[in-house]
Amino acid sequence: MSSSTSSRWTDQEMTKRVRRRYRSERIFRGVGFAAISLSVLFLAFLLWNMASKGIGGFSQYEAALPIDFSKSDLFLDPATIKGPDARTTVAGADLSTAISKAAEAAYGPDADRMFSDAAVDRLTDAIVANPNILTGTPTLWLPVSSKVDIAAKGDGEPAAEKVVSALQQKHALKRVFNLRFLSSADATDPSAVGVWGALKGSFYTIMVTILLAFPIGVLAAVYLEEFAPQNRWTDAIEVSINNLAAVPSIIFGLLGLAVFLDVMNLPRSAPIVGGLTLALMTFPVIVIAGRNAIKTVPPSIRDAALGVGASKMQVTFHHVLPLALPGILTGTIIGVARALGETAPLLMIGMRAFVAAPPSGISDPATVLPVQIFLWSDEVDRGFIEKTSAAIIVLLLFMLLMNGLAIYLRNRFERRW
Amino acid sequence: MTPNHSTVTLPDPKSEEAVEPPVGRIPKMSARGVSVFYGDKQALKDVSIDIHEDRVTAFIGPSGCGKSTFLRCLNRMNDTIPSARVAGKIELDGEDITSSSMDVVQLRARVGMVFQKPNPFPKSIFENVAYGPRIHGLSSSRATLDAIVETSLKRAGLWDEVKDRLQESGTALSGGQQQRLCIARAIAVDPEVILMDEPCSALDPIATAKIEELIHELRGRYAIAIVTHNMQQAARVSQRTAFFHLGELVEYGKTSEIFTNPREQRTQDYITGRYG
Numbered sequence: 001m002s003s004s005t006s007s008r009w010t011d012q013e014m015t016k017r018v019r020r021r022y023r024s025e026r027i028f029r030g031v032g033f034a035a036i037s038l039s040v041l042f043l044a045f046l047l048w049n050m051a052s053k054g055i056g057g058f059s060q061y062e063a064a065l066p067i068d069f070s071k072s073d074l075f076l077d078p079a080t081i082k083g084p085d086a087r088t089t090v091a092g093a094d095l096s097t098a099i100s101k102a103a104e105a106a107y108g109p110d111a112d113r114m115f116s117d118a119a120v121d122r123l124t125d126a127i128v129a130n131p132n133i134l135t136g137t138p139t140l141w142l143p144v145s146s147k148v149d150i151a152a153k154g155d156g157e158p159a160a161e162k163v164v165s166a167l168q169q170k171h172a173l174k175r176v177f178n179l180r181f182l183s184s185a186d187a188t189d190p191s192a193v194g195v196w197g198a199l200k201g202s203f204y205t206i207m208v209t210i211l212l213a214f215p216i217g218v219l220a221a222v223y224l225e226e227f228a229p230q231n232r233w234t235d236a237i238e239v240s241i242n243n244l245a246a247v248p249s250i251i252f253g254l255l256g257l258a259v260f261l262d263v264m265n266l267p268r269s270a271p272i273v274g275g276l277t278l279a280l281m282t283f284p285v286i287v288i289a290g291r292n293a294i295k296t297v298p299p300s301i302r303d304a305a306l307g308v309g310a311s312k313m314q315v316t317f318h319h320v321l322p323l324a325l326p327g328i329l330t331g332t333i334i335g336v337a338r339a340l341g342e343t344a345p346l347l348m349i350g351m352r353a354f355v356a357a358p359p360s361g362i363s364d365p366a367t368v369l370p371v372q373i374f375l376w377s378d379e380v381d382r383g384f385i386e387k388t389s390a391a392i393i394v395l396l397l398f399m400l401l402m403n404g405l406a407i408y409l410r411n412r413f414e415r416r417w
Numbered sequence: 418m419t420p421n422h423s424t425v426t427l428p429d430p431k432s433e434e435a436v437e438p439p440v441g442r443i444p445k446m447s448a449r450g451v452s453v454f455y456g457d458k459q460a461l462k463d464v465s466i467d468i469h470e471d472r473v474t475a476f477i478g479p480s481g482c483g484k485s486t487f488l489r490c491l492n493r494m495n496d497t498i499p500s501a502r503v504a505g506k507i508e509l510d511g512e513d514i515t516s517s518s519m520d521v522v523q524l525r526a527r528v529g530m531v532f533q534k535p536n537p538f539p540k541s542i543f544e545n546v547a548y549g550p551r552i553h554g555l556s557s558s559r560a561t562l563d564a565i566v567e568t569s570l571k572r573a574g575l576w577d578e579v580k581d582r583l584q585e586s587g588t589a590l591s592g593g594q595q596q597r598l599c600i601a602r603a604i605a606v607d608p609e610v611i612l613m614d615e616p617c618s619a620l621d622p623i624a625t626a627k628i629e630e631l632i633h634e635l636r637g638r639y640a641i642a643i644v645t646h647n648m649q650q651a652a653r654v655s656q657r658t659a660f661f662h663l664g665e666l667v668e669y670g671k672t673s674e675i676f677t678n679p680r681e682q683r684t685q686d687y688i689t690g691r692y693g
Contacts, residue, residue, distance in 0.1 A: 229499075230499060298536075300532065300534055300536035301536060301538065301539075302497070303494070303497075303530075303532055303536065304532065304536040304537070304538060304599070304602075305538070305548075306494065306497065306525060307492070307494070307525060307529065307530035307531075307532065307603065308525065308526065308529065308548060308549035308552075308602060308603065308605075308606055309522045309523065309524075309525040309526035309549065309552070309553060309606060310522070310548075310552055311522050314552055318548075318552075319538060323539065
């Protein structure tokens with residue numbers, strides 16, 4: 001009845017079906033590829049945008065400034081500048097006016113505001129290091145103000161551009177790596193700001209978060225999964241923890257404000273409070289990830305350990321926890337990365353304060369990188385635009401570093417079956 | 418004890434095989450009237466069996482008949498199932514193991530277990546065997562631990578195959594080797610009884626033959642109870658056989674009698690392959 005040309009497997013109907021099957025597979029692959037391409041495109045755009053805007057923040061123009069100290073009315077005696085009070089003595093003098101005068105003398109009337117606050121610090125350093133320059137007329141390289149800096153980078157106001165071209169004619173302008181951006185804290189002058197304070201604040205905060213949330217979260221997960229009796233109470237706790245993971249972060253900020261600041265009277269704006277608040281936020285994420293990781297440990301391993309007479313505790317800590325650790329660490333990475341990028345709850349506990357000195361401990365006033373980015377993005381001064389992008393680059397690199405460390409740890413603990 | 422149909426009388430003393438110890442000796446383990454419930458469902462009904470030293474006792478029966486459940490009562494592995502409830506009395510050397518005063522950790526060291534699927538720890542071969550002695554503090558020094566590991570692997574017939582790669586992962590071994598590693602791990606704590614829950618069901622025939630050979634060798638040293646689906650295996654390795662059906666112990670006696678001359682029709686039907 002059926003010839004070789006039209007068997008059930010080769011007739012038209014079947015050929016059509018086969019073709020349709022191939023087509024749907026091609027379409028699915030195409031859609032998947034398009035989705036990936038689109039996300040790569042967006043990521044590339046984001047990175048390119050940040051990098052091109054932010055890369056300028058890592059460099060700074062400096063201009064040569066000949067200073068005739070005899071005309072600067074500083075009234076500083078080189079002989080008195082020594083010992084531990086040297087810096088205070090120098091800082092007491094009106095260096096800012098001295099710089100303005102010298103600049104006007106060298107580059108004309110438009111140049112009186114061409115140097116930044118950072119220039120004053122630089123001059124102070126120079127005088128403290130060698131008081132004898134006060135007797136001469138040295139030429140010093142000092143960082144220019146952010147207006148001039150932006151103009152030199154090609155996006156400035158006409159007045160500033162005039163100064164720049166004057167400087168360039170005299171070869172008195174050079175671009176250097178902005179070490180200050182990596183070594184100082186917040187400032188009012190955009191050319192004097194740095195991320196070191198915020199970076200340190202982020203580091204202390206995240207350390208407090210990890211040290212609290214990781215052990216408590218893991219132990220809570222272990223207890224709930226391995227030891228707790230299955231009853232209505234544990235169900236209620238499970239639901240609560242799942243809900244906690246979905247609570248908006250600003251609510252945790254309010255909680256931190258109410259509990260840590262008002263009730264416990266911990267210092268305002270400090271990494272310890274920020275860390276505690278973020279730990280509350282990260283804890284449920286770690287518990288959920290931990291429980292899931294513990295659930296994936298095969299029961300046969302528990303049986304094996306129980307079978308040779310291991311106690312429940314030994315089974316858990318010798319076998320289950322080590323096997324679940326890679327999964328727990330993955331969850332912790334996600335939770336901590338989220339905490340690291342968190343801004344809203346920290347605003348509530350006062351970490352948005354202007355902090356001009358890097359913190360030296362977890363109870364010093366500090367800010368964190370995302371909050372610093374938020375604060376700078378709010379500034380009117382155009383000099384902050386590239387600083388904001390540069391700070392974003394630093395934050396991304398910091399996150400990359402933390403995640404890289406966590407992934408390295410996870411791979412070290414990973415065991416293959 | 419009120420006798421009922423699932424309590425089986427011991428065989429006639431005159432027909433004891435040469436390998437069997439004299440009757441009247443206290444059995445290593447004895448179960449009396451054991452019932453197990455999973456929630457409301459009764460999985461095991463009033464089972465009474467004696468397990469003797471120097472003998473292999475096989476539990477056979479169709480799937481879901483309760484033979485594994487009974488085996489897991491003997492070292493209280495059923496404790497790990499929250500809904501399980503065990504009634505009746507089980508004694509090890511005259512000591513009631515179901516009582517709350519029995520330390521379950523020590524019990525499981527005395528009554529070791531080998532599982533259906535080979536389940537070595539994802540650690541080195543050495544660590545797999547050394548784990549038990551280590552947690553029970555059976556070795557005072559590295560040298561004695563090394564000796565225990567070597568003896569256990571030798572008794573499990575695995576030493577020659579792995580002596581040069583003790584630090585390799587136990588999971589890298591073949592299925593049969595993994596199962597022998599699990600046996601070595603069980604005997605490393607020097608148990609009195611070894612329970613085996615279908616130890617060969619995941620293995621190929623050659624690996625199975627090796628395990629069976631091993632069971633023969635271990636018989637002189639430990640009381641062994643083995644659950645098996647494979648009736649030929651029960652006939653080959655055991656001296657006593659218990660046939661379970663639907664949670665009841667149908668018949669218990671010498672293996673040769675069970676297989677050649679069963680008293681119960683259900684046993685007859687099962688061993689001739691009419692169901693199961």
